[in-house]
Amino acid sequence: xxxxxxxxxxxxxxxxxxxxxxxxxxxxxxxxxxxxxxxxxxxxxxxxxxxxxxxxxxxxxxxxxxxxxxxxxxxxxxxxxxxxxxxxxxxxxxxxxxxxxxxxxxxxxxxxxxxxxxxxxxxxxxxxxxxxxxxxxxxxxxxxxxxxxxxxxxxxxxxxxxxxxxxxxxxxxxxxxxxxxxxxxxxxxxxxxxxxxxxxxxxxxxxxxxxxxxxxxxxxxxxxxxxxxxxxxxxxxxxxxxxxxxxxxxxxxxxxxxxxxxxxxxxxxxxxxxxxxxxxxxxxxxxxxxxxxxxxxxxxxxxxxxxxxxxxxxxxxxxxxxxxxxxxxxxxxxxxxxxxxxxxxxxxxxxxxxxxxxxxxxxxxxxxxxxxxxxxxxxxxxxxxxxxxxxxxxxxxxxxxxxxxxxxxxxxxxxxxxxxxxxxxxxxxxxxx
Amino acid sequence: xxxxxxxxxxxxxxxxxxxxxxxxxxxxxxxxxxxxxxxxxxxxxxxxxxxxxxxxxxxxxxxxxxxxxxxxxxxxxxxxxxxxxxxxxxxxxxxxxxxxxxxxxxxxxxxxxxxxxxxxxxxxxxxxxxxxxxxxxxxxxxxxxxxxxxxxxxxxxxxxxxxxxxxxxxxxxxxxxxxxxxxxxxxxxxxxxxxxxxxxxxxxxxxxxxxxxxxxxxxxxxxxxxxxxxxxxxxxxxxxxxxxxxxxxxxxxxxxxxxxxxxxxxxxxxxxxxxxx
Numbered sequence: 090x091x092x093x094x095x096x097x098x099x100x101x102x103x104x105x106x107x108x109x110x111x112x113x114x115x116x117x118x119x120x121x122x123x124x125x126x127x128x129x130x131x132x133x134x135x136x137x138x139x140x141x142x143x144x145x146x147x148x149x150x151x152x153x154x155x156x157x158x159x160x161x162x163x164x165x166x167x168x169x170x171x172x173x174x175x176x177x178x179x180x181x182x183x184x185x186x187x188x189x190x191x192x193x194x195x196x197x198x199x200x201x202x203x204x205x206x207x208x209x210x211x212x213x214x215x216x217x218x219x220x221x222x223x224x225x226x227x228x229x230x231x232x233x234x235x236x237x238x239x240x241x242x243x244x245x246x247x248x249x250x251x252x253x254x255x256x257x258x259x260x261x262x263x264x265x266x267x268x269x270x271x272x273x274x275x276x277x278x279x280x281x282x283x284x285x286x287x288x289x290x291x292x293x294x295x296x297x298x299x300x301x302x303x304x305x306x307x308x309x310x311x312x313x314x315x316x317x318x319x320x321x322x323x324x325x326x327x328x329x330x331x332x333x334x335x336x337x338x339x340x341x342x343x344x345x346x347x348x349x350x351x352x353x354x355x356x357x358x359x360x361x362x363x364x365x366x367x368x369x370x371x372x373x374x375x376x377x378x379x380x381x382x383x384x385x386x387x388x389x390x391x392x393x394x395x396x397x398x399x400x401x402x403x404x405x406x407x408x409x410x411x412x413x414x415x416x417x418x419x420x421x422x423x424x425x426x427x428x429x430x431x432x433x434x435x436x437x438x439x440x441x442x443x444x445x446x447x448x449x450x451x452x453x454x455x456x457x458x459x460x461x462x463x464x465x466x467x468x469x470x471x472x473x474x475x476x477x478x479x480x481x482x483x484x485x486x487x488x489x490x491x492x493x494x495x496x497x498x499x500x501x502x503x504x505x506x507x508x509x510x511x512x513x514x515x516x517x518x519x520x521x522x
Numbered sequence: 523x524x525x526x527x528x529x530x531x532x533x534x535x536x537x538x539x540x541x542x543x544x545x546x547x548x549x550x551x552x553x554x555x556x557x558x559x560x561x562x563x564x565x566x567x568x569x570x571x572x573x574x575x576x577x578x579x580x581x582x583x584x585x586x587x588x589x590x591x592x593x594x595x596x597x598x599x600x601x602x603x604x605x606x607x608x609x610x611x612x613x614x615x616x617x618x619x620x621x622x623x624x625x626x627x628x629x630x631x632x633x634x635x636x637x638x639x640x641x642x643x644x645x646x647x648x649x650x651x652x653x654x655x656x657x658x659x660x661x662x663x664x665x666x667x668x669x670x671x672x673x674x675x676x677x678x679x680x681x682x683x684x685x686x687x688x689x690x691x692x693x694x695x696x697x698x699x700x701x702x703x704x705x706x707x708x709x710x711x712x713x714x715x716x717x718x719x720x721x722x723x724x725x726x727x728x729x730x731x732x733x734x735x736x737x738x739x740x741x742x743x744x745x746x747x748x749x750x751x752x753x754x755x756x757x758x759x760x761x762x763x764x765x766x767x768x769x770x771x772x773x774x775x776x777x778x779x780x781x782x783x784x785x786x787x788x789x790x791x792x793x794x795x796x797x798x799x
């Protein structure tokens with residue numbers, strides 16, 4: 090199984106124009122209140138979520154409600170965050186909007202800001218998370234676990250959650266694959282060479298010795314701001330983690346919220362991955378949950394480049410340099426843009442690709458189409474050819490990125506600097522294995 | 523153990539008055555004193571025979587309630603039954619003690635001294651001990667001292683893993699054991715000897731691999747030298763010819779340098795039961 094899962098928050102439908110079908114979807118707790126989710130007719134309205142996972146996102150327990158009131162309001166609607174079940178939505182008492190407004194007003198006082206620690210509360214939280222996933226008819230159960238943020242932090246807390254989760258799921262959801270959450274901050278990963286990172290060994294040893302059917306891996310991007318992980322140690326650690334889990338007999342490894350690094354991990358043994366186009370579904374960065382003004386602008390994803398280009402000036406500059414034919418990524422959603430480029434027109438001449446706040450439908454559809462296409466391409470390769478495929482993809486991307494850099498300084502949102510680090514990490518990973 | 527002259531039954535009896543009746547000394551010295559004693563059963567009705575082991579503070583770590591609770595939960599015929607553990611003061615020295623069921627039988631060390639063990643019995647020992655390791659891991663305890671001296675072959679022919687003296691709950695091992703290697707040289711997994719991180723059942727599986735080689739060959743594969751196990755165990759086919767390929771592969775996998783490549787206890791049991799048939 091090599092699958093790409095789309096990411097679903099409040100908005101679950103795919104953007105218009107996606108070519109091909111994602112193999113499933115992951116629904117994120119922070120994106121939608123519990124009562125709204127349970128009322129959704131998912132199968133009817135979102136066929137791509139027929140195969141679905143639900144991420145309870147316990148690793149967000151440390152969010153600061155005073156600066157992330159929206160996400161915390163959604164999260165507290167789930168019992169593993171609210172604890173006693175008070176303040177749950179009740180349709181007889183209020184509308185969903187009224188509930189949201191009332192809770193949001195008091196969220197700073199209501200939000201626990203920490204995970205439960207009493208054994209009884211931990212068990213209750215896990216049981217609630219499992220029960221909801223059962224009710225949602227998820228294809229597997231993601232067992233919640235907290236975020237590990239320090240390399241010196243005792244992983245015991247996560248193991249406690251994992252052990253309890255495995256036991257409770259075995260009894261309450263027999264027959265379902267249990268995916269244990271491994272939520273690590275990049276601050277645990279970027280400081281040391283993956284081969285010498287004892288935390289990775291610890292995590293791999295401990296998880297594989299418990300023999301869960303699967304693992305659900307998320308890496309918090311605490312140390313960098315971009316949409317692409319740029320540190321080779323972080324990328325290498327993720328590859329090593331996936332490989333270790335695979336070597337240890339874990340059947341299903343889903344890498345989520347790691348951007349297109351998730352795709353790269355398919356070359357290390359991951360079975361499925363998920364990442365959306367918006368930053369809230371692309372990466373796990375806690376500051377993304379803070380409420381800022383501003384909305385997204387479109388970018389053009391290029392799989393050959395293993396990155397994307399800002400559209401205000403950068404794509405036009407690439408076209409002018411003559412490099413675009415090597416960078417172009419053909420999807421139905423990008424057809425209009427490619428046609429315009431071929432006719433010598435600027436991006437601004439293509440309405441659904443113009444650099445304009447909120448004008449992102451085509452960019453999103455294009456990104457997802459490319460990810461579906463590339464994931465299925467990897468799926469069609471024999472196991473033994475996947476690593477070579479990834480290496481050759483990255484080698485080409487490094488070359489292209491270097492030539493793009495020669496054009497001159499580009500917008501920070503244009504991703505053309507991480508490629509050498511990815512290739513280095515992947516080559517070192519291959520050499521070590 | 524810092525007692526010179528050695529501890530006597532009488533002075534140990536004084537320490538445990540009201541708890542255990544000390545009957546005889548089973549083993550004095552280096553790895554702690556072991557006495558056979560009788561003590562109260564769980565139901566408190568008839569006394570039971572226990573092995574009471576006394577260590578100095580640097581030979582065993584303090585047990586938490588969590589660990590004692592986990593040890594008490596153990597219910598497996600292939601592992602010695604835990605009775606009690608705690609701290610005591612012997613001859614003015616702070617000590618720790620652990621009381622476990624007294625298991626009648628012959629130690630595997632003694633059996634190996636007589637002659638190498640025949641393949642079918644080794645397979646049986648492997649299954650029994652993997653069952654014990656699995657039971658320990660079920661409550662997240664790593665034995666950390668799997669070796670022939672800690673295996674008793676009971677009259678029925680089954681093997682029982684004894685001596686929970688340095689067995690450790692995984693929630694505590696990360697905190698308390700980093701930097702000091704607890705275990706017996708020559709049997710420790712590379713990660714146990716390095717003492718850099720908390721262990722799993724896979725560490726006990728490594729020790730079991732060494733024990734199986736020793737049982738088959740009749741001598742320790744590295745003469746007890748731990749540093750020769752730094753990169754994993756000795757290849758089984760180098761020690762002995764004409765073993766079933768399946769058994770060689772299993773023992774070699776158990777002795778892999780990397781814990782992730784070692785089989786889980788469940789896998790050892792499954793594979794070897796197939797071989798036993």
